[in-house]
Amino acid sequence: MDTSPFRVTLGKEFSLADIPTDAPEDFDKHVSKKTVKKLTKQIRALQELMWAEQKHRFLVVLQAIDTAGKDGTIRAVFGRANPQGFKVQPFKRPTEIELSHDYLWRVHPHVPANGEIVIFNRSHYEDVLVVKIHDYAPAELIEKRYAHIRNFEQMLVDEGTTIIKIFLHITKDEQKRRLEDRLNQPKKNWKFEISDLKERGYWEQYQDAFETMIQRTSTKDAPWYVIPANSKKYRNEIISSIIVETMESFNMQWPKPAEGLEDIEIE
Numbered sequence: 720m721d722t723s724p725f726r727v728t729l730g731k732e733f734s735l736a737d738i739p740t741d742a743p744e745d746f747d748k749h750v751s752k753k754t755v756k757k758l759t760k761q762i763r764a765l766q767e768l769m770w771a772e773q774k775h776r777f778l779v780v781l782q783a784i785d786t787a788g789k790d791g792t793i794r795a796v797f798g799r800a801n802p803q804g805f806k807v808q809p810f811k812r813p814t815e816i817e818l819s820h821d822y823l824w825r826v827h828p829h830v831p832a833n834g835e836i837v838i839f840n841r842s843h844y845e846d847v848l849v850v851k852i853h854d855y856a857p858a859e860l861i862e863k864r865y866a867h868i869r870n871f872e873q874m875l876v877d878e879g880t881t882i883i884k885i886f887l888h889i890t891k892d893e894q895k896r897r898l899e900d901r902l903n904q905p906k907k908n909w910k911f912e913i914s915d916l917k918e919r920g921y922w923e924q925y926q927d928a929f930e931t932m933i934q935r936t937s938t939k940d941a942p943w944y945v946i947p948a949n950s951k952k953y954r955n956e957i958i959s960s961i962i963v964e965t966m967e968s969f970n971m972q973w974p975k976p977a978e979g980l981e982d983i984e985i986e
Contacts, residue, residue, distance in 0.1 A: 740889055762966070865932075887948035
């Protein structure tokens, strides 16, 4: 799959409204399911090699509006990953201790070390999204944060971290369907939160905030990918493809074995 159409390169000219949310008409979900199975096997193999080589650090930032499928994406794309060398880091409402520091203080300790893949399920971008929508910080401070974030990510890249940022793009109607699904299926009731309805009321404001976020922070070294996510299978195929092509670009090699192994006899 050619993933280049999903990578944001337009900067200030980027418009979220121009990006599709659905799979193309000729999308075959059955073929896609087989493709994703192969891709996730590749991810597992590449992760094993990455952990053995201990040279690369890989950070995947996952952002989306409620119900867009962050958890489902992680299960579908990274479900075969070995827990050793792989971590999912969620960012919930900040604690009192976290709020007493700068907004990046709680983020930095969770970036990947050598050999690790880390997924941020939400991230430092909440501080130009939720914080912006609800006026939790002055507008002039939030405006400065786009530069803070670009500089923070560039520092990580300069120190050896590969960063890709993924935005799951769905429609308001699709969110309605998924919220109703959580209400109508008892096994999914636990996922439903009344606060989701309140946040849905800010749909247009969130779309504007997402667009500005992507415009200001999609860089050559830490790009945003905007993924049509109304179709979960299409979403999974695109993201799996992006992960594989990114990890293959590391050109990893198995570590050289210790000398003298050929002379060892195990009794």
